Amino acid sequence: MIYKFINDLYHGKGKNPTIYRWGLLVFDLLTICYFVVASFYHHKDDIHSIEEVIGAIYLLEFAARIYISKQRIRDIFNPVGIADLIVIVSLLAPVENFMFLRVIRSLRLLRSYHVLKSLRRQSLYVRHHEDVIFSIINLFVFIFVVTAIVFVLQVDKNPAIKDYADALYFTVTALTTTGFGDVILVGTSGHLLAVLIMIFGISLFLRLIQTIFRPEKVRYECPSCGLNRHEPDAVHCKHCGTILHIKTEGSEW
Numbered sequence: 001m002i003y004k005f006i007n008d009l010y011h012g013k014g015k016n017p018t019i020y021r022w023g024l025l026v027f028d029l030l031t032i033c034y035f036v037v038a039s040f041y042h043h044k045d046d047i048h049s050i051e052e053v054i055g056a057i058y059l060l061e062f063a064a065r066i067y068i069s070k071q072r073i074r075d076i077f078n079p080v081g082i083a084d085l086i087v088i089v090s091l092l093a094p095v096e097n098f099m100f101l102r103v104i105r106s107l108r109l110l111r112s113y114h115v116l117k118s119l120r121r122q123s124l125y126v127r128h129h130e131d132v133i134f135s136i137i138n139l140f141v142f143i144f145v146v147t148a149i150v151f152v153l154q155v156d157k158n159p160a161i162k163d164y165a166d167a168l169y170f171t172v173t174a175l176t177t178t179g180f181g182d183v184i185l186v187g188t189s190g191h192l193l194a195v196l197i198m199i200f201g202i203s204l205f206l207r208l209i210q211t212i213f214r215p216e217k218v219r220y221e222c223p224s225c226g227l228n229r230h231e232p233d234a235v236h237c238k239h240c241g242t243i244l245h246i247k248t249e250g251s252e253w
Helices: 002-011 015-038 045-068 072-077 079-092 098-120 124-128 130-154 164-175 187-213
Strands: none
Touching: 002 015, 002 045, 015 045, 045 072, 045 079, 072 079, 130 164, 130 187, 164 187
16 A cells, blocks of 8 residues: 555656655755755754754655665666765764765755656656756756865865855856956866866856757657657758648647
8 A cells, every 4th residue: 555655656647646746856956955055054053953854854755766666776776876875874974074065965956857757757848848947957956066066175275265155156157158257266176177167168058058048949750751859930851851740829730
């Protein structure tokens, strides 16, 4: 009975499983935002109590997934499983290096990809806008992880980076290649990190921004060549020239 109930939440269809999966996604995003805010107040004991509660919830959710898994060993030791275990240990174990945890806990965002893939099977909205949704998640993960690395490596060495907001400010200006110059990374490791951030900013960051703001392509398989991504107003397949019948607003075909 318990197995069927949990299995339906993760793999079933209907209102309750959909609400549960969206809830998982929202909870992950909210806790990541909490970790960011908590970096300003890490000296307070109340923060650690909240993190223990979050860690307990993560542990219960992880145990539920493993309980219904048909390949438990594989799911525990795959990248997402290992990332979840690391996050759970970092929240529940008495680890003193709080700054280092900023990087570790960002790994929880890897779980969001699996939740979204599960929602894709049930949500028409997710299927129609999956490119934009996944690009937004990728952008959020990328900025958060890079900012966490900058924060950890520079917070005790660089007087210009006193908190997470300073690290985020530098990361965004570096990724966008704006480079105001009022905040710079110090030391050899800082300089190398800045170079890597700017290189990724030119490639990955700009690519994600383009995917989010440019017009979406529609999924429609060409009957001749099989190309399944076209411009919304396409009349002919750009690969083979076959006439397409892509449904648009007001179309009766």
